[in-house]
Structures are given as C-alpha cells and as structure tokens.
Amino acid sequence: MPELLVVGSVALDSVTTPFGTVREALGGSATYFSYSASFFTGVRLVATVGDDFPQEHLQLLRARGVDLSGLQVSKGRTFRWAGEYGYDLNEAKTLDTQLNVFADFKPALAPEPRRVPYLFLANIDPVLQLNVLRQMAKRPKLVALDTMNFWIQGKREDLVRVLREVDVVTINDGEARQLAGEPNLIRAARAIAGMGPKTVVVKRGEYGALMLSDGAFFSAPAYPLDSVYDPTGAGDTFAGGFVGYLAAMDRVDAPTMRRAVIYGSVMASFTVEDFSLNRLARLTSGEIAQRYDAFQDLTRVEASRA
Ligand code: AMP
16 A cells, blocks of 8 residues: 655644633644544654653554654653634634644654655644655655644745645645735635645635646535534644545546545544544544545536436
C-alpha cells in the first residue's frame, strides 16, 4: 500500500463551542489528519509531544495502525491550543497557542520515511514543514500543505518559501483571503496557485470546499448535518480523507482529485459531530461508504440512465 507521511501538531486542545467545553482533549493537525487518513492508507506520523502527554491518546492512534516511530517524546510540555467558537461555527477564535516542545523540535527522519511517495505538511511552523520536505530522499509523487492565520501572520516569508515547493495547498477561506491579500475567494485561490501549488483547495466550513486545479474549479457542498458540536479538526480531517484517498489510489489525475474532495468532505462531516476525536474514534468504514453515497445523491441533478 502506498504510504503517507505527515508532519504537524499533536496537541492538547481546550475548546468551547455554544454546545459545550472540553479541557486538554486530544487534538492537533497531525492527529486529526493521520486518524482520518488511516481509513484509506498506511500513515507515518512525525511530531513531538511532551512527557505530560497521556499514553491512552497514543494508543488510540496505534489502534488505527498509525506508525508512531517518528513521534518524539521530549522533556517538557505538550503543544497546547485553546479556542472558542460562537454560533457561527465557521470561524475559530484562538485564545491561546503554546508551542512548548515544538519550539525547538528538530525532526530527524529515518531512512524509510524519507522514501514515502505521499507527504502531508500539516499545519505547523513552515520552517519545520520545509525541514521535513528537504529530508526526503527523492521528491514524493505528491506534497500537500495546510496552514493557518498564526503562521501566515508570524512566519509569512518561510511559508511563501515552502509553498513554492508543494503541489497542493488546503486552506480555509478566511486564511486564503489573508494569505493572498485579496477579498474575492476566486481571485485569492488563483493568487495562491501563483505562489507555487497547482492545486488549491479552499475549505469553507458549512459551505463546503472549492478546488482550483490546473486552472479548473470544482465545488463540493458540505454534508447537511443537523447536529454540529465542534468544528475543531474539520480541516485536518478533510485533508486526511483527501490525501489519504489519493495515496490509496496512487493517482493524482483530475477525476481522482474530485473524488478525493468528496472523501475529504465525508471525513470532516463526522469529526464535527462530537468534540475532539470522539466521533472519529467510533467511525466505521461502512459509515464512510454510506456517506459517500449520500454525497452523490445530494448533488445529482439528472437521473442516472439505466
Ligand atoms: P482545524 O482543522 O483547522 O480546526 O485545526 C485544529 C487543530 O489545529 C487543533 O487541534 C489545534 O491543536 C491545531 N492548531 C491550532 N493552532 C495551531 C498552530 N499554530 N500550529 C499547529 N497546530 C495548531
């Protein structure tokens, strides 16, 4: 099975939404990504946690077959993020970001992970993203990247440098506008493509996802849910479904990319149904297949011909 490598955050999240609060729950961009992608392909995770990180969280990832040999346990405190959402769940307000052990994390990839054909640079310091990309023994078939306002503001130059070298960027709508300095989303997507990645996937929360690939747009709705509790991790879970599916198919042509957007949307639609990884932890492959079919029905216009 083609393999996927992810570098990103493994975190303890404290989150408040209008529907509840969790304190120091399992989170992090690499966590959501790898859990989601593990339904499609083999995943290796590169990150660091502190010596305060609960063992049971690692067990959850191991149980899905995520390879944690690249997860370094460092002396100190795990990365922590605190955020809240109002009734408009589309935008997270960051209350606190503590990089902790990530502040001086220097990953050293073993020989095997340097050869994986699919690489995801999940939301983390762009310097770290570039460091991992540079360690690859040969250029992977696909390099995808995600980022957020924290790094767009704080490390813009480094981010622009790594963007030049990636094939796909996944980014949410507000951050796409911020990165491009352009209020119109279509122009913003084109401007980001101009920075390097030939595919730009803009995540639009409850409004779905918009992909610009080789100059052509593809739009997918979000799955209509009547119970959304916590959108944290939706973007990373989307990316896990998207890149996980591409890696599983070992193809990156246009029809496969479109299906991948739907698998990304399917995975994200589960994450938001509960806090932390609680819904993903109960997820089955059967439910993924069912929701993929429901997505087809959601957007079908012409009756299929017999
Ligand atoms: P999202 O999929 O965009 O909702 O990402 C949410 C996850 O990103 C949370 O679980 C956080 O732990 C993580 N996160 C928040 N801020 C950062 C940051 N500056 N760098 C890396 N990861 C972050």
